Amino acid sequence: EVQLVESGGGLVQPGGSLRLSCAASGFTLTSYWMSWVRQAPGKGLEWVASMSQDGNEKYFVDSVRGRFTISRDNAKNSLYLQMNSLRVEDTAVYYCVRDPGPDGTGWYYFDCWGQGTLVTVSS
Amino acid sequence: DIQMTQSPSSVSASVGDRVTITCRASQGFSRWLVWYQQKAGQAPKFLISAASSLQSGVPARFSGSGSGTEFTLTISSLQPEDFATYYCQQANSYPLTFGGGTKVEIK
Numbered sequence: 001e002v003q004l005v006e007s008g009g010g011l012v013q014p015g016g017s018l019r020l021s022c023a024a025s026g027f028t029l030t031s032y033w034m035s036w037v038r039q040a041p042g043k044g045l046e047w048v049a050s051m052s053q054d055g056n057e058k059y060f061v062d063s064v065r066g067r068f069t070i071s072r073d074n075a076k077n078s079l080y081l082q083m084n085s086l087r088v089e090d091t092a093v094y095y096c097v098r099d100p101g102p103d104g105t106g107w108y109y110f111d112c113w114g115q116g117t118l119v120t121v122s123s
Numbered sequence: 124d125i126q127m128t129q130s131p132s133s134v135s136a137s138v139g140d141r142v143t144i145t146c147r148a149s150q151g152f153s154r155w156l157v158w159y160q161q162k163a164g165q166a167p168k169f170l171i172s173a174a175s176s177l178q179s180g181v182p183a184r185f186s187g188s189g190s191g192t193e194f195t196l197t198i199s200s201l202q203p204e205d206f207a208t209y210y211c212q213q214a215n216s217y218p219l220t221f222g223g224g225t226k227v228e229i230k
Contacts, residue, residue: 035219045159045167045210047219059217095166108214109157111178113166 002026002112004096009117016086020117022079022096029072030054033099033106034079036070038092039116048094049081053104064090086121093118125150125213129222135230136201144196144225146211151191155214158187158196161224162207171196172214201227 008020020036035050049070050059058070069082079096093116101107126149136142146156154174159167169178171187174194184199198205206229211222 044224045161045212045221047212047221050217050219061218107172108155108217108219109169109172109212110159110167111169113168115166 002098004098004112004114006094006096006114006117009094009119011120011122012086013123014086014088014121016121017082017084018086018119020081020083020094020096020119022081022114024077024079024096024098027098029077029079030074031102031104033101033104034070034072035097035099035110036079036081037095037097037110037113038090038119039095040089040092043092046092050099050106050108051079052106057106083119086119088121091119091121124218125152125215125220127211127213127220127222129209129211129225131225132223133226133228135228137230138201138203140201140230142198142201142205142227144209144211144227146189146194146196146222148192148194148213152213152215154190156187156189156194157212157214159210159212160205160207161210167210170209198227 003025005023036048051070067085095116096114097110098112100111128147156174158171161167175187208226
């Protein structure tokens with residue numbers, strides 16, 4: 001069974017840092033593009049960042065570029081989102097998601113979602 | 124950036140009703156439009172890709188159509204389990220963008 005499990009969320013003060021993790025099972029992370037999507041409380045979905053299967057291509061929404069980084073650990077079959085200089089407006093549930101494109105091709109949408117991890121930025 | 128606008132933002136309907144949700148793009152593209160369903164307290168679920176291709180396991184009462192700048196999601200006969208919020212997403216280019224969502228509520 002394909003599964004994504006996020007962890008690492010919590011309460012952090014503005015300007016602080018947090019690292020989210022996503023453990024994948026049922027498939028090999030290195031075969032797929034992977035992304036993070038977030039959802040502020042009571043709001044819609046917002047794409048945050050994407051990474052190619054080989055790690056050579058990375059894309060970020062403008063609001064997080066320069067503050068967030070996306071990475072993966074192939075040995076652990078895990079994806080990460082390092083979030084620095086956090087702002088109140090970064091408060092959201094963060095979902096780890098898989099792009100279904102085969103053989104490392106990005107199809108730019110998401111067929112598998114984790115349950116999400118809540119990040120709250122507040123003083 | 125491609126902006127995605129969904130309408131209506133909410134709709135009240137009864138079991139058995141036909142429901143149509145529209146998603147409009149600020150720039151035209153082929154058929155790289157995806158639909159998701161999100162129930163309260165749950166992660167989104169992928170429904171339709173390439174504007175009209177149903178994901179395996181999605182009931183046939185769901186259908187998608189459109190190309191260019193206007194796309195639609197239709198539920199032909201609403202069932203109790205379909206009450207949820209639906210989102211479109213353009214899968215044409217980065218930055219990837221979602222519509223604001225359409226909440227389908229019980230009338």
